[in-house]
Amino acid sequence: MPEYTPTIGLEIHAELKTLTKMFCNSKNDPDEKRPNVNICPVCMAHPGTLPVINKAAVRHMIRIGLAVGGTIADFTEFDRKNYFYPDIPKGYQISQYKYPIVTGGTINGVALTRIHLEEDTARSQHGTGGTSLIDYNRAGVPLMELVTEPVIKSAKQAGDFARELQLVLRYLGASEANMEKGEMRVEANVSVSKDQDKFGTKVEIKNLNSFNVVERAIKYEIERQIDEIENGVKVVQETRGWDDGKQKTYSQRVKESSHDYRYFPDPDLPKLKLSEIEEFKQLKETLPELPWQKRDRLNKEFGLREEAVEIFVTDHPIGKFFEDTVKGHESDKEFVSLASNYITSDMLALLKLEDPTADIGEDEVALRMFKISATDFAELITMLKEGKVSSRAGKDILGALLRVGGSPKEYAEKHTLLQKNDEGELEKIIDDIISTNEKVASEVKAGKTAALQFLLGQAMKVTKGSANPAILKSLFEKKLLS
Numbered sequence: 001m002p003e004y005t006p007t008i009g010l011e012i013h014a015e016l017k018t019l020t021k022m023f024c025n026s027k028n029d030p031d032e033k034r035p036n037v038n039i040c041p042v043c044m045a046h047p048g049t050l051p052v053i054n055k056a057a058v059r060h061m062i063r064i065g066l067a068v069g070g071t072i073a074d075f076t077e078f079d080r081k082n083y084f085y086p087d088i089p090k091g092y093q094i095s096q097y098k099y100p101i102v103t104g105g106t107i108n109g110v111a112l113t114r115i116h117l118e119e120d121t122a123r124s125q126h127g128t129g130g131t132s133l134i135d136y137n138r139a140g141v142p143l144m145e146l147v148t149e150p151v152i153k154s155a156k157q158a159g160d161f162a163r164e165l166q167l168v169l170r171y172l173g174a175s176e177a178n179m180e181k182g183e184m185r186v187e188a189n190v191s192v193s194k195d196q197d198k199f200g201t202k203v204e205i206k207n208l209n210s211f212n213v214v215e216r217a218i219k220y221e222i223e224r225q226i227d228e229i230e231n232g233v234k235v236v237q238e239t240r241g242w243d244d245g246k247q248k249t250y251s252q253r254v255k256e257s258s259h260d261y262r263y264f265p266d267p268d269l270p271k272l273k274l275s276e277i278e279e280f281k282q283l284k285e286t287l288p289e290l291p292w293q294k295r296d297r298l299n300k301e302f303g304l305r306e307e308a309v310e311i312f313v314t315d316h317p318i319g320k321f322f323e324d325t326v327k328g329h330e331s332d333k334e335f336v337s338l339a340s341n342y343i344t345s346d347m348l349a350l351l352k353l354e355d356p357t358a359d360i361g362e363d364e365v366a367l368r369m370f371k372i373s374a375t376d377f378a379e380l381i382t383m384l385k386e387g388k389v390s391s392r393a394g395k396d397i398l399g400a401l402l403r404v405g406g407s408p409k410e411y412a413e414k415h416t417l418l419q420k421n422d423e424g425e426l427e428k429i430i431d432d433i434i435s436t437n438e439k440v441a442s443e444v445k446a447g448k449t450a451a452l453q454f455l456l457g458q459a460m461k462v463t464k465g466s467a468n469p470a471i472l473k474s475l476f477e478k479k480l481l482s
Helices: 055-067 155-172 211-230 291-302 306-314 316-326 333-354 374-385 391-404 408-414 423-436 438-445 450-462 469-480
Strands: 005-015 079-082 092-095 110-119 123-126 132-135 142-148 184-193 203-208 238-243 248-254
Touching: 005 155, 055 110, 055 142, 055 155, 092 110, 142 155, 155 184, 155 211, 155 291, 155 306, 184 211, 203 211, 203 248, 211 238, 211 248, 291 306, 306 316, 306 333, 316 333, 316 374, 333 374, 333 391, 374 391, 374 408, 391 408, 423 438, 423 450, 423 469, 438 450, 438 469, 450 469
Parallel strands: 203 238
Antiparallel strands: 005 142, 005 184, 079 092, 110 142, 123 132, 184 203, 238 248
């Protein structure tokens, strides 16, 4: 089969985090369960009402543009995108066409075309028997739309881009971008071609609601288009949906062109000269450390494993807990490594055990359930590093204190988990074990080192796991192999 080149462009919508909607003072609350309570005459398009621009939403957009290295427009305006559907009460959507707030920029090495601001549509709920209900709570919520250049070459690259964008929006406080709540929605434009210098026929896949679905849908669509071309069937430019049950895309409608929407500037909204708005002039100074900057810093400062860095970048509370733990110990590589390993393995495993459905890396609530502070956790790491508790005891202490809090040292003392390092005390225990296991001791003396493990096990059993294994082994070897 000839080699085909896939070309993918993404269009991603994300609801912005503001108190009110884009053009009215109705509440912007993505968690509202009651239908049609956050509405008003403006977002319901009652005659005679006029929209007013939400300044906080524009501020979010400028900061997003600055974060990705885009060009912030000096002049921008809002347009009417005309189409008739029940989720748009006005018969048009207020969006941006010719003059978006942001042009250019890059994320994860993927070039961006534009980022513009618009209002969200209502939520349609289709029931049995052909009935449909509309919830207008979401209608008019500030919505960012980001469009990439058609430069993505694989399903995985597309998924990685969408994940990084979600992180950027969360770091900036612009959006929670929870895909399961519909706060971030991905659409993919996919084509394949034998000629690397020419694009194939573009097919749009709508409403992809998870990162895994994004990757599966794109992968399927690439394979479908190649099969059609190989079988002599012309690929049709259309909009397709994703059937998660059948794990395949399906045809929805022929793709509209921009002229079908009859864009024109909204006469009810003022043109904006962003450079003349005083509070927007210093927004670059308000940017936080961004995901790629944090990756670089964690690598340079601590030399952590790539997997650990990604966890600390992706899950902000876990990353903050790590940095709070190692504060003051940054130059102690052993301490940093121990802290990182215990957080990314034992602590995350306990989070999963507590809530098997939790998506660690996205669910920020999980860590808040636990009571151990970074200061107490640092105390536990110090005890492990100094050999005051064994690795096994460390895991037990962590598991207990995650739920009740308190001092690791006090807990270890109360439950006799402090490791015995006193050679004189341990020597008496070793003498008793050797005298009651003379045959095994003789095997060790004869060179059967595997028998030594049995004696070590007996010593750990007698001390209830509190003896320092390294000291035990050294004492046994001194008595039996010297």
